[in-house]
Amino acid sequence: MMWNRKLRRIGSVASVLMLVVLVLGACTMMGGGEAAVEEAAGDIPEVMIEMGDAGPTIAAEVPSGVVAFNTAVAPDAGLARLNEGATLEQLNEALGQPDPTAALALVSLLGGASNTADGKVIVDLKPGRHVLINFPEDGPPTVAPFTAGEPSGATAPTADVVVDLVDFNFAIPAEIEAGPKVWQISNKGEQWHEMAIVKLSEGATVDDVLAMLQSEEETEGPPPFEDIAFWAPNSPGETGYVTWDLPAGEYTVICFLPDLAGDFSAHAAHGMVATLMVTE
Ligand SMILES: [Cu+2]
Incomplete structure (x- = not known):
């Protein structure tokens, strides 16, 4: 089923990512003066994710607050914060199960994005332990x-x-103009989206x-749509930013996730579908 596929993708992405931190502070040090410090303070630090033999890798420590993750080498990666009391071992074990949804109790999902215009996902990190989760096409999810x-x-x-x-539902404009746009995506619901x-x-x-x-069967053939862009699941209260450059056209915006507080049917079946017109 679609949501299972999505869940697998999210998990595999996080584990595979390798991040290299570009230290913006270096600019400050080279610049020396007060002006350079202020300029650097306004910039969003960028954390590079690189692909290693065992999947994506990430720096051991990154700044908290507003940070950009360059996920271009692993566009399906999902960022998450480890919840209070949860351990990395518990997360790895949960993700190794045939049904990895138990992992959801251990983390707060911060999102991730594919097909971005600049390779970046911007989030506002609280200080503390985080993970990048990756679900490879073949093999178990990995966690960085x-x-x-x-x-x-x-x-x-x-x-x-x-x-x-x-x-x-989506509270989303019905129409936007084509070209690179910064999207702010916030989960203001009670469930993951x-x-x-x-x-x-x-x-x-x-x-x-x-x-x-809603089909019980694995559907044959291609799905009745083409993937254009994807924002990975956010937990309630989380906000992320991404730049997408959508060509003009009509799009459908949809949440494939299952209703974990209800009958496990897709949120889309509860009405979480919208139409977006992108004009020239
Ligand atoms: Cu949803």
Whole structure:
């Protein structure tokens, strides 16, 4: 089922990522003067994720506060904060189970994004232990731990498109202009949510997508849509930023996640589907 596929993708992504921290402070040191310090303080530090033999790798420590993760080498990666009292061992064990949903009690999901214009995902990290989770196509999920340390002092980007994820809908503009746009995506619901931007296949409808999600069988052939961009699951209260450059056209915005507080049907079946027009 789709949500299982998504869940696997999220898990594998986090584990595989390797991050290398670009220390913005270096600019400050080279610049010397007060002006350089102020300029550096306003910049969002960028943490590079690199692909190693065993998956993505990430620096052991990154700044807390507003931080950009360059996930270009692992665009399906998901960031998460370890919850109070949860251990890395518990997380690894939960992710190793056939049904990895037990892992959800151990982490707060911070999102992640594919098909970004600049390779980056921007989040506001609380100090403490975090993980990058990766779900490889083949093999078990991997987890790359890192700690968020001293505050970056950076401010969040100014959003062009503001989206609130709620139970169960998208508060999203009906229409935006084409070109690179900074999206702010906040989970203001009680459940986890994600946001897939898809293009329905010629002749396909939202009902076809819902029928596929509700089918007990593994559906044959390609899905009735094309993946355009994806925002990985956010836990309630979490906000992230991403820049997408969507060509003009009509898109469908959809949450494939299962209703874990209800009957496990997809949020989309509860109405979490929207139409987005991107104009020239
Ligand atoms: Cu949802």
